[in-house]
Each structure stands twice: as C-alpha cells, then as structure tokens.
Amino acid sequence: MKNSFLKASLYLCLLVISACEKAPTTISYDDAAIANESQTNDWLAYGRTHNERRFSPSDQINEGNVAKLKVDWFLDLPKDVGLVSTPLVVDGTLYFTGTMNVIRAVNAATGKLLWEYDPKVAEAIRGTQRTGWKHNRGISFYEGKLFAATWDGRLFALDAQSGKELWMVRTFDIDRALYITGAPKAFNGLVLIGNGGTESGPTRGWVTAYHADTGEEAWKFYIVPGNPADGFENAAMEMAAKTWTGEWWRHGGGGNAWHGFTYDPEFNAIYIGTGNGSPWNRKIRSPGGGDNLFLCSIVALDADTGEYLWHYQTTPGESWDYNSNMDIVLADLALGDDEKPVKAILHAPKNGFFYVIDRETGKLVSAEPFVETTWATHIDIETGRPVEVPGARYETDTAYITPNAYGGHSWHAMSYSSETGLAYIPAQHYATNYSDLGFDIEGFQMEPFVGGFGVNPLPAEQPEEYPSSLIAWDPVNQESVWEIPQKSGPNGGTLTTAGNLLFQGRADGRFLAYDATTGDELWNFDMGLGMTAAPITFELNGKQYVSMLVGWGGGSAGIGSLFSTEKYSGSNLGWDYGKHMRRLVTFSLDGSAEMPAQPPPHFPEPLEAPEFEIDAALAQQGALEFGACLGCHGFNAVASGMAPDLRASAIPLEKDSFAAVVRDGALVAGGMPGTPGISDAQLEALQHYIRHRARETL
Ligand code: CA
DSSP states (O other), X not given: OHHHHHHHHHHHHHHHHHHXXXXXXXXXXXXXXXXXXXXOSOBOBTTBSTTOOOEEOOOSSOTTTXXXXXXXEEEEOTTOOXXXXXXXXXXXXXXXXXXXXOEEEEETTTOOEEEEEOOOHHHHHTTSOOOSOSOOOBOEEETTEEEEEOTTSEEEEEETTTOOEEEEEESSOTTSSOBOOSOOEEETTEEEEOOBOTTSSSOBOEEEEEETTTOOEEEEEESSOOOGGGOOSSHHHHHHHTTOOSSGGGGOEEOOOOSOEEEETTTTEEEEEOOOEESSOHHHHSTTOOOOTTTTEEEEEETTTOOEEEEEESSTTOOSOOOOOSOOEEEEEOOSSSSOOEEEEEEOOTTSEEEEEETTTOOEEEEEESSOOSSEEEEETTTTEEEEOTTTTOSSSOEEESSOTTOSSOSSOOEEETTTTEEEEEEEOOOEEEEOTTOOTTTOOOOTTTOOOSSEEEOOOOSSSSSEEEEEEETTTTEEEEEEEESSOOOOOEEEETTTEEEEEOTTSEEEEEETXXXXXXXXXEOSSOOOSXXXXXXXXXXXXXXXXXXXXXXXXXXXXXXXXXXSOTTOSSOOTTTSOOEXXXXXXXXXXXXXXXXXXXXXXXXOOTTOOOOHHHHHHHHHHGGGTHHHHOGGGOOOSSSOOGGGOSGGGSHHHHHXXXXXXXXXXXXXXXXXXXXXXXXXXXXXXXXXXXXXXX
16 A cells, blocks of 8 residues: 555656656657658758758748748847858757857747857967867757867767756867867767867877767777877777878878768768878878878778778878868669669768769779869779879979869768759869978978978969859769859858759858759849858748858858969958858748848958058068968958958057967957967067058058
C-alpha cells in the first residue's frame, strides 16, 4: 500500500517535472533528422542537411512567381560589420552568428529578436596580439543545442531555447597565432572544430571533436606529422611523414582545417577539407620534395574514434596556397547506364579542378577544370594526380599562375540540385605571378603573428575579362552547362530549390534569382550593400521564406584591392566602413515590409594633412610593416569596408592616439586588436607609409 502510494507520488512528480522541463518542441533533432533531405521547414546544418547540398525541396516560390518576391521582414544590425554566415532555422526560430561571434535567435516569421548571446570576444583578446578576422561563417545545431566558435579559439554550446551557455572550452591557447572563422560541425553526439592561421606563423593543423553534451574532448586528429623524434600520434601520421623531407616541423607544415567539414551517416565518416602548406613554398617547407600529406586533401575519419579511413589529395606538394577547405557535398550520381549510383563527394577547391570522388573508397572518379588552370594541364585518372605544367613551381623563374591564392572557388558556398543535377559554383578568375627570387630559402623562418608565404605573390595579367562568374556545373559529364560572368567579386554562396530556382547575393549589392536549369535571370533586388553570405529558405505555417544576411565581408573583402587592376573593379565598390546598415532580410511572396534604402556607395577621401612631412625611407619601411594590417585595412592601404580606410582617418596622424589603438588596443571592442610588442619605430614607419599612400591617392 505504502509502496504503491510512493510509486504513484513519484510518477506524479515525474509527470510534473517533465511537464515543466518539456520544451515547446517534441521533435528530436538527431542525425537522422539533420540528414533528412525531404523536410521543407528547417535549415538544420551549415549546408541545410548533413549532405551539405543547400538544396531545398520547397517549391512554393518558383520560376513562375519569384518575380513577386518582396521583403517580408528585416532586422537591422547596426553594430555588425562583415556578415558572412549561413543562418539555421529550427522549428520556427532562426539562429545566426554575426560580427565578433554574437549569436542571435529571432522569430523566423516576424524577425523579432528572442535572445542574444555575446561571447565577449573583445575581452578575450584584450592585451594579446591577435590574427585573423572578426567574422564567422556559421553555427551548428544538435539535439536542442547550438554550437559556435570564437575568433580567439573558444568553442561553446548554448541551449537553443534560452540562449543560456551550457559549456565553453578553449580549443587553443590565447597566445597562439591561430583563429577560428568557421562553423563547428555537430554530428554523432560530437562537435568538431579546426582553426585557421597557416599564413600567420609556423603552424601544424588539427581538428578536435568534443562531446556535444559536456564539451569534453573525444578525439583529436593532426593533419600533418610533427617531429618524428617526438613519436607519431598514430599510423596515419607515420605514413604521412614519409611524404615530407627536411625539418618540416620547424615550419609547422600547415594544413589548417578552417572550413569544409561534412558528416556522412551512411559510412559513419567525417570528411575534413585540409589546408595549404606552411609556408606556401615547398622548397622551404620540404626541401627534398614530397607530397606532404595530408595538405590540400579530403581526409575521411571514423566518426566515433577519429581514426584515419582514407584520403584524397587534390594538390600534392602544394606551392600556391591551394587548400582544399571548400565545401564537401554528398550526392549519389548515376554514372553510366547499368551501374548503380556512385556515392560521391563533389568538391571544387581553390586549385580550379572539379572533383568527383567515390566516398566509399576515396578513389577519384573524375576531375576537370572549371576555370583556367595554368599550373596543371589535367588530372590523370589512373593515378589520381595532377599533371603539372613545367615551371609552375617557380623552380627557376617567376610562374604565371591561375587560379591564384583567392582560389578558382573559395569558401563561398557551392550548392547542388538533385533535380537539375547541377552544382552551382561562385567561381573566381584571378592570376598571380609567383616568385621566390631573392628569397633566403634556407634561412627562411616564419615568426608567430608576423607570418608570411615564403614566396612573393606579384601582380599579373588577369585571365578573363571578368573577376568572377556563376558556373552551373554538370558533375556527371564534368562540364560547364552555363556560366554568368560577373563584374565584381567575390560573390556570395548559392542556394537552389525544387522551384527550379537558384539564389545568389553579389558583391555589387544585387540579390538575384535565376532559372536553375537555364541561368535566365528571373528576379533582381537591390540590397544597397554587397553580400558575401549564402541565402537560406524555410517554411513556416505553410509559407515559404528566403533569408539573407547582408554585410559585405570575408578575407577577400578585407584585403580589397590586392588583385584589382584597371580591368577588374576588384572589391572597391564603395561599401565604406560604417556607412551602410548591416541587415538580416527575409522575403516571401506576400511580403509588405518597408525597408529604408541604403546610402549610395561611398569612397573615403584621404586626409591631406600638409603639415606632415613624409620621410621616404620610413614610408618604405612602413609598407613592409603594413603587411600585418592589410588583411582588414586593405592592400596598398585602400580599404574596402571591412575596417576603416586609414588614409582617411585622423588617428594615424597623431603619435599618441595611433599608439593607443595599435599598441594598446584602445579600439579592441570594434575588432582592432592591440599589438603590445610593436615598437615606436615601427609605429612611426606605419604613420609615414599611411600618409604617403594618402597623398599618392588624393
Ligand atoms: Ca591559406
């Protein structure tokens, strides 16, 4: 009697507890849910589902009615700068990461802000020298939790309902010359993250998987081998070490995995896109040659243990910054009449070739160039290796190389439609002359935070009449079906739908919808500010929406005019720092929101400051120092919107204010880290260089 009373009370208590703790949703968002291609409501992973295709079966908005698409709601984001991320939509809530890794949750039907979480990146980096960028490409969702990583190297989990922090781990020491701009990948009860910084100092890339529930480390995989004298972590590292020569560990080797993680539930594998060499020049890194595994590869790891399964290297012994960190898209391709579909990986890395790889075996199925490739004529199908053009490794002379370090395709998202059978690539067409003439090959040693390439990238004749294009690529026949040349770039990622639509936001501020089959332009909306992010689509209460983060950003946007020539407009489109409103904009067929127009493009005017006497030798020295600044303030001190244009700023005119910002980090809250070690002489040289450039461009 007593027992059954206790049991009943306990049962009642449990009922009450479960009722109280019950989340508004009863849906389980496990791997099966994230892999489900057929649902139309949610956008659950970086590339929508585990397949990373960025294809939605929604067809309410389609080729017949897309011309009627209007702004349904918008959210102004006045404090943000570069917005490059792909939002997620889970059960009616839209989540996204903004500048300085601030996470926001909004009602996906109205745009009303539900909660905001600030990981306080400025506080974390205060007083430390930092490298990299303050923007971030995305977040991950798994079983009620959101995962995101910070510029300064932390990974954290939030409760998706409340935005409350559940755990936070530091993935690398704050003092290391590394950064994170990527989206973590949640899968199989784990969450995985890598890092960037191959050009910021000697670095040995790795990825770590943490338990999604606790943040406890589950496994770690290094991408390149360390010093053999220290022993190898596993058999894969021992194998990889046979493809390196000299004392590569002194240079780190590189291979940083800053983007391109795909989970394959069918094979319980996680595919890692790996980075380029540190430094770029193999003569320095591995002087006796060698493929240098696992640089510029797709490496398949066991999703439970992180053990090596297979790899395919796109650029053996890379020498041009041809990393393979780009999208890894899963698709089943019908190749041949009586064969069963090939379980394929579609991959269009920087080196300009489009790869179809059998993901069961890691073997190459086919590869053809999607842009001009002067470094290799073709990929040998028997060996799976590129057939290089003699001289491409700048062995004895300058080499004309296209694609250049920007890549024939970079991280700007590629999509794949199972209905048209086409992949949609935001492609780039840039060339650089690579030369190491005059380099002290034997004496070269990168310093943390000073960084370098080990080779000089020099201006070159550009390969096309246009810097970018949108390419519809047939992966079965390995050929371009149509291509739209674009006057500026880089342009944003792509989204494709069962409505036979293809969406893309461009650098020039235009958001477009195309007929996914023919490439005909169907809709063109002026956002008044360049876009670099990728659009998403979702359905809510039976209505289809399309959402887009509008905020010109990314590494190329920061470097700006590096590869702009008279022929190419480059990145200087007038998206001046702080002039245009950053926004999250959502469209529907019956939208009726009135969105205020953006100010026109604005090009900063350099300050004349005639009282400043320029010392030519100091200015020349300052040009070298400026190498540490151009990632955000622009090549040749011409900024393109990611940070203030220093020619037009009063701060570098005055010694004390300049030191307060550059050395002491006075503007760290805005994303300008301090550099405590910088000397008065270095600061002075920078001042003279900035004034020199200001006067030159008045
Ligand atoms: Ca790189």
